Amino acid sequence: MTMVNLESSPLNTTKRFVLLAVIFVLGLVSTNVYAEENGSHETGEEAHSSEFNAGKFVMEHVSDSFEWHILTYGHTHVSIPLPIILYSHNSGLNVFSSSKFHHGTETYRNFRIEHEGENEGKIVELNQQGEVIGLPLDLSMTKAVIGIFVSVIVILLVFLNVAKAAKKRSGEAPKGLQNLVEPIILFIRDEVAIPAIGKDKSEKFLPFLLTLFFFILINNFLGLIPIFPFGANVTGNIAVTMVLALFTFVITTINANKHYWKEIYNPDVPWWLKYPLPLMPIVELTGVFTKPFVLMVRLFANMMAGHMIVTVFVSLIFIFANLKGPVAGGLVSPLSIAFSVFILLLDVLVSFIQAYVFTLLSALYFGMATSEHH
Structure with missing residues (x-):
């Protein structure tokens, strides 16, 4: 029997960290x-x-x-x-x-x-x-904050298990959860980061892009589960999407090269678009701030709309019950539930799309900020 030194095992340390995080969250809400x-x-x-x-x-x-x-x-x-x-x-x-x-x-x-x-x-x-x-x-500590803690615990549990499996099965075909997550990681790397940023520079931004994608995706999914401790509308909270957009904005601004700023303050356009009124520099500078704003609003609006549509269909049961009596509410309930399930299934697709779009646009912004002048 192989003996494992529990005191020096990194995996055991991370498991203890996750356990402490779970106890912390449960202590907050219990x-x-x-x-x-x-x-x-x-x-x-x-x-x-x-x-x-x-x-x-x-x-x-x-x-x-x-x-x-x-x-x-x-x-x-x-x-x-x-x-x-x-x-x-x-x-x-x-x-x-x-x-x-x-x-x-x-x-x-x-x-x-x-x-x-x-x-x-x-x-x-x-x-x-x-x-x-x-x-x-x-x-x-509001419901959205606790929802973020719950999603972080889920992310840690998923990726610690995937990392353990990848290390244990090095050189072998992936199985189980690793087989689910690994193709998504390769997709973000090969189809999002490298085409948008370039092969040489993409490695620098890949950890953030992967974190961004899986954080949005998992929170989108957890928000669709109407059972405690899930169901918090985290990505439908504009404060959360604003912080995610600010991360993209700050990373873009810090890593931008001189050619990026030159195209903002002195773009290669006819002189009459820059003098005497700096029309194009104003437009370009406005775009610096509208890009993260669009990221924030797009994710917030789409996830909020999905949750609202489901609750509207559910509320139809009680509206008809109030107007026409319990029989009317019972008659409309199958149709209302059917539409609610359809919207929930559609939200699963939207969850993937919104996580992908947010990550892709962030990668494009990084690529524009770091591209060399030709």
Whole structure:
């Protein structure tokens, strides 16, 4: 029997790291899973008069939140509260569970979740009279943040196993998970990085491009699984796509050569397009900032739209049940579910396409920034 030195094994170290990351995430979200009666915060008249709000239902399921909603049974909400981390100039650092807000219906430590106005969905600070006095610095662990941690754990588990298999089966045909991932890696290298950047320079940008592709792809897939701890609409959050686009922008700007900047500030065009009004330099400089903006909006809009369409089809069941009664809701439910499944399957294809397009455009930007002058 072959004995393995566990103390010196790199794989064992990485497994311990993944285990600690899992424990960290579970510790963040497992403060308490609580079920609360919605009727306890409503008068009897309000509870009976409340009707299904399709717009609110759709937005609640596609937007970020301070708690992870599991299910609603009747008037009972089952949710996992997430950590609230706020810094206020008046009260300093405040750390507490989002369960203190009771689904956003109550105020805690002079903070509350705003449900209307320009600060809708944000945490605002109140004075002793209950008036809004400003927005604290919000560093809370929202659903999207926890979703990112979950996706990172999945990525680590997948690629640590693939790396182990590749090392163990060196020189042999890949099998299992390695056989699934390796062709994708070769595709990004041979069909995206090398054609867009060049064979000599592509190796420098390949780690980022692979990380970008698999991060977007796995988060797209996890967002389609409506079961905790998956289902967070990470790539449908514009803050996440903005950060990804900023990474591309910063890497492009840092690695750009003198010919790239020359074509921006002094492009080879007729003189009357540059003097007396620097029309082309303005257009080229604007393009430097519109490229990452387009990356951000394209990924956000496509993934957000897919989630919204699914929730709209599901909400049709409750809309018909409210308008025509439970029988109408039951009759429309097969059609609604069929369309929802079709959109989900279409979203699987869109997930691949959006990850590929974001990676390809990033590679093209790197190629344009590093290409030699001819």
